Amino acid sequence: MNFTVKDILRMEVTLALGCTEPVAVALGAAAAASLLPKKSFDSIEIWVDPNIYKNGMAVTIPGSGGLCGIDTAAALGACGCDPARGLEVLECLNEESVQRSTELLKRNVVTVNLREESGLYVRSRIVSGENIAESLITDLHSNIVSLTLNGEAVTDSPLISEPNAKTGKNLMAELEEWLRGLTLKDIYELVDELDESDLAFLKEGVDHNLRLAQHGLKYGSGLGIGKGIDRLLKQKLLVNDMATSARRLTSAAADARMSGANLPAMSSAGSGNHGLTAILPIWAIKDFIDHDQENVLKAIGLSHIITAYVKAHTGRLSAVCGCSVAAGAGATAGITYLVGGDVDHMAGAIRNIMEDLAGVICDGAKAGCALKLNTAAGAAVQSALFSLQGINVKDTDGIVGTSTENTIRNMGTLSHKGMIETDKTILNIMLEKEKNRKR
Template structure:
């Protein structure tokens, strides 16, 4: 089984409007709603895995004026989502559909059920009179594998996932199995296969993510980290260099995205924030070096491939921060490529950033993600520059292996085996906070 760089881009690099976890819930609701004669519902029920639950709890849903929540995402998708837009399903929201969603939520007619099993899972049931419509999404945020109306499987819906590859045989699991066998030199060879169409596609991703960064810098959305860095540089409390420029641009985009800006991000490996981290630090440093368009875009292509490679080991959703671990590794590889480093420098840079950020946890999607993207962007620049000057973490250190492949395999073991209890504890803390807030509101 062999994949091409086009397969990787097609499956792993996709436009997404809003955080992909609530978006997946909205997509499930929107797809199920297409089976019903009218978009009027008596109740909605969803069943989701712990990581979808964790990442969808606190993030603002774009185009809603600040609404958030898992139940909210389900209702908005069912009433106003366009499943034909995939991860941009909520692009079609309007005031009428938002009002309908709020009315159903006010009646407490949307029920969220948390599964014990890990692995991306979103099951939606819409009840409308005597009709029950269901959808099921697994593995990928936009992977609709089942649609049912009154218990009968619907097989001819255009919203059911068709294969991402020619011949209809390969799935994300196939791609990840293949990716896990690659070495860093193999990945670098794939970058050479990027043609002009691929480069144009990668440039589209740059433009979308730059639009988010510009929005964040202008409006100070979310935590306003990007705008704060701007002020600090103007006050001469920070210096404008490669690292601060990477942090400024990347965190500003995360500020906008986590703050609910109604602009899509070019995602990477299933996450918009991964896409911001995989693309923007590389773009930010270009003004400090001699560069040309093709080299920059090939560096970004390399970043996407490395991000997908790391995620194939660590899992789609986990207790470790993928923006720091996976996209951070991708970004530092791309930066190393852009400044003229070879495969050995890239290997050193990836080891450096994983030693630096391996312990960063994922505690859900929210405004605070911008701080983590700020850290990851700066660390990606630092790790690359250190490696260029021969500063590399030794193979004898901790989880670092004697190759990029072995290091990332170790990171995968840490993510899957070592962090299971951590993930449960993070979710427990978040649920307790949510319950305390609800009790306080009920007391009023």
């Protein structure tokens, strides 16, 4: 099956309110709760994969009054969320639903179970009197594959994602398979397919992510990296060049998002932070070069496609920081495009950032992610500018392949096979920390 650039944008670029891992948990619980005639719950039980667990432990949930945790996300989803909202499911929260959720948590009726197998997985089971409702999300954060009520499958719900009748695969799996077969030249040529409606949609993404950045710069949310860079600029300890501007804007948005700002991000490849990294460094450098808005937006479109391309190889969730190697690759390709580079320059820029940031681990979603987005944004600018100067990593170096495509495939192998034990070790460290805090 062949796809178009519109398909990629429609499937890979979407609004998400809050970190997408607790959002997936809230969505699953909300979907199960929607099947129940009464909204009083005797118990809520959740099963999640290691990466959902890792990314849902410490990040603040928007609209919750500063709460965090997978159990909290499940309670909030069940008590006051509309599953039809998808990744914006938390938008429905209010004081009453937060209070009801808090009471459930105090009663200790919400249980979270860690599933040992990898691969995105969220199963929710809610008991309400004599009724038992269940939902299952797999592969993608919003991909509800089954709903059951009292053991009977609910097949007529619009919430359920239907697989392709011929292949048995969901549409996203088919898109990722198609993406993996593309070359960088193929992707570069897709940019010419972007029309006015696509560019308007891409500008909408810029506007959403800029609001998060402005919130972070104004309030110094989270770690306050963006606002800290502002202070350093005023003290003349930093210079406002392209890299600093990219780091300032991107980290400020991450500051706001990771601290639970009640503003949606335009996500990329299933992650809001990927969306911040794919969009904001490109927008930040436009003031340093001659440009028109159409080319800026085309560069952002290219960034989203490259991000999706890398994620198709590395997987949705892993021990590798996708903001660094996937969205970072997208951003550096977009920056290269915007400053006049060709497809060969883009290839060099992507290899540069892969060599630079391949070792950045994902140790869960939290305020500290702003540091990693800060690094990725700066590296995206640097990698692009180096490539334009003929500075490119050679294929004799480490995991760098004989082509950009081979390099990304090697990154996928590292992510899927090489980082399995690393991922387990990261989670064990985090679980031990959590256990010690509760003592």
